[in-house]
Amino acid sequence: MASIQLYDTTLRDGAQREGVSFSTVDKLDIARKLDEIGIHFIEGGWPGSNPKDVEFFKKAQSLALHHSSLVAFGSTRRPISKAQTDANLQALANAGVKAVTIVGKSSDLQVTQVLETSLEENLSMIADSIRYLKAKGLTVFFDAEHFFDGFKANPGYALRVLEVAAEAGADCLVPCDTNGGTLPNEITVAIEAARKLTTTPLGIHAHNDAELGVANTLAAVNAGASQVQGTINGYGERCGNANLCSIIPALKLKMGIDCVTNEQLAKLTEVSRFVSEVANLPPDPFSPYIGSSAFSHKAGLHVAGMTKWSGSYQHIDPTHVGNQPRVLVSELSGKSNIIYKARERGIDLPLQGKEAEKLLEQVKLLESRGFQYENAEASFELLLHRAKPDYQPLFTLVDFMVVVESRRRPPTRRSPEEALSEAIIKVKVGTEIIHTAAEGNGPVNALDDALRKALLQFYPSLAQVKLVDYKVRILEESVGTGSQVRVLIESSDGVEEWRTVGSSTNIIEASWLALADSLEYWLIKQKAAAS
């Protein structure tokens, strides 16, 4: 149990989650992050089924990974065919990786009912495919699909599948709980049976359909499995895969298995949020270990207990996984917090005495109005800039007007159902006032276009700045059409990305504030770099 291999399948199985679609660049970025936290194997995709994945493996050649090995995934050869001529196996052999995982069926019903072939042929498919890939000099992992359901219905056949794969030379046998419905005690029994059968290392690939993905993985490790497959944030089809963000700290902190270093574990929260950002999914605040609420406390008994003994209401020290305890922002915020954040961002501010206090008051006021700086570091940095005595805005928003109109007559080139959005803005740059207007695909889009139009003549380099994400959240505490909304905007100049925030009961105004921050932030950085 001393040595555990962490095997991440966020890029393949994780991408099966509803709403997730990773580009090749996204996948390369995530692979780099997984390497940083010491994941041993990164399953990059299925080159035999997906042309995008072929491209990924090609580009991944230039990834300078320090800890991780890339793995290509595919299935065994098709029934009644030859491994030597199987396009899928050839794609695996040509993926440019040292390790591959192939999936084969280990449930008799799945073989006869879904694959529609004989039990013997299925065994040959597995053995042939593994031998073919081993002959190419590859490390071969075998994913035994539906193993636990198969083991329940026909244990002899399920175990025979593992035996055949081991005899063919597989380097690790990975029983899969494909449908995710197995209970931990059933996992224990099946893994122990497999353990008795062969000396080939065993793995575990669990899903979360019964909310037991983590527990089933830990049960398999206790029963002798040494390769742990899962995904960051538990992303995956249906209810997701086993969540590595909960498994890694359990192994390291609770079971004493040294699978990553302390420094790697301390990056877990960052990596979790990075992956959710790339997947364009809001991070789940209630996620164990890495969620922003995982160590938060509502006022009352627990908070009082925490002040007496920090371990009284938390199961681990949150800094071990790069997270932090949270009571309430307003209760935690202090002058030292602001000073710390300013230093972190390399900003030299005279933060003694009144100035720091004034800034703190402002942060508190803005946070009470729905601004949130945790995920909008660019807006936070602008607050610090604006607190400097010599701060000169690069542009000032004088005023704006947005008109959204839906008129049946007179007929226009638009379809009658489509509304027209128009923004008229006034911006001051230096002593000059620019008064301009733009149409857009919705009111915020119109504002965005008008603001760029006004500023481009002064700052032509702004053309590089693109909006990459625009998110609206209705703040939970408010209801109805008068709700407070928070707009988060992510921008990019092709090299760096930054996030800004706006908040108002008026969605247009909230968007306007975040848009303006986004452009000003970039202009200030450009100016600093040039000087």
Place this chain on the structure above:
Amino acid sequence: MASIQLYDTTLRDGAQREGVSFSTVDKLDIARKLDEIGIHFIEGGWPGSNPKDVEFFKKAQSLALHHSSLVAFGSTRRPISKAQTDANLQALANAGVKAVTIVGKSSDLQVTQVLETSLEENLSMIADSIRYLKAKGLTVFFDAEHFFDGFKANPGYALRVLEVAAEAGADCLVPCDTNGGTLPNEITVAIEAARKLTTTPLGIHAHNDAELGVANTLAAVNAGASQVQGTINGYGERCGNANLCSIIPALKLKMGIDCVTNEQLAKLTEVSRFVSEVANLPPDPFSPYIGSSAFSHKAGLHVAGMTKWSGSYQHIDPTHVGNQPRVLVSELSGKSNIIYKARERGIDLPLQGKEAEKLLEQVKLLESRGFQYENAEASFELLLHRAKPDYQPLFTLVDFMVVVESRRRPPTRRSPEEALSEAIIKVKVGTEIIHTAAEGNGPVNALDDALRKALLQFYPSLAQVKLVDYKVRILEESVGTGSQVRVLIESSDGVEEWRTVGSSTNIIEASWLALADSLEYWLIKQKAAAS
């Protein structure tokens, strides 16, 4: 193991979740729903610490519960005091319930460091309090706080606490994993130790801080615990409590424990969504068993497998928990689907031949534009109405214009940062055209006010209709400020609630469509009721 008591603490521990705040009416509504699915005990609140909870227990007297008993929660007497004069214990005794749960500490460190009293005094506090409540004729459950952490550090003291509670007459001893960090095998060892100690029934109260809340609960049941405490949707402080929506189906469908009837289990999905609705939290689509994606399948191998054998990629039949499989709306939608939905809503439509096909085409077109009718049954019903040959709209939106303006000059009564929102609309009722305008707290609020203003003169009863929720979702597939947005509006007339949907790249237009649907739906229903 044959008899398990389900104990729900959604109304107390569940309400500790960040962002959740239940009104007394909310709590009464939820209690009725919990009764419907056969929960044995409903913990209603803490009358000794919260005046709102006193009101709840008062009003709960008139709840005609068929299956559930209400339980009041509180702590033991304070150190160095008398049970007879303890305000908290008196509040429990006077709550008007037959069963109470009291919480006491079972970790030696918690007693000395947090409670700051002696280990002996803690035992007396527990014994005195249980005896006092038993003497009042109450059923008394004892929650042993921090039991598992206490058992690890000082097993003798943790077990002594249970023993003392049993001797004092507790009807059930409930070891709590208060910090949620215990592993399943540790739960098994501790519950087995407790099981050897006493014949008093044992329970389990688990939290989800290590993503093991469900597994720990099932491990405790396997080790002999018979009372299972948890919450609907796993709501609770930090990462939540053990999730009854995953525990109940595991007990019933996978472990053969007949804790609820088949009919009660089939209401689980409905109750889960009801509670999230009341809590004003979006339902988590990826939740095991009851999530809308729990049995969904992306196209490919799995969908092909499902067509051959429905069990091939799902661990249970989703109808057992009131859920349903889902491939993709567009792939599933068929004429029969529309006919089924129309009948379900009691609408008599000539759905043969071309008309049904036309309607189906329209639904598909609207869904491709971002409308979603699953949670907007009122908008769906309007589509059916509008397909009738004799459909006469009660009002028609002729056109609208919304202006959002933020001007520094001239100064107005508003603060200079605040934007003005104004809506100008034209609505046709019969042959009359009403042209009116209103200001609002944001553009959607202004539209809402203007529309009501225009219609009230014709339909004064509309004054009863209130907007109770307004939600905006940026559709995941689109990005940037040109994103497609979906607006969901929930309205109420004080008796019934209904939901409508609007979608557009323009948030104002999406809101306008949903608002208009909301009012028209209600007017049609009123007219039908009157005729």
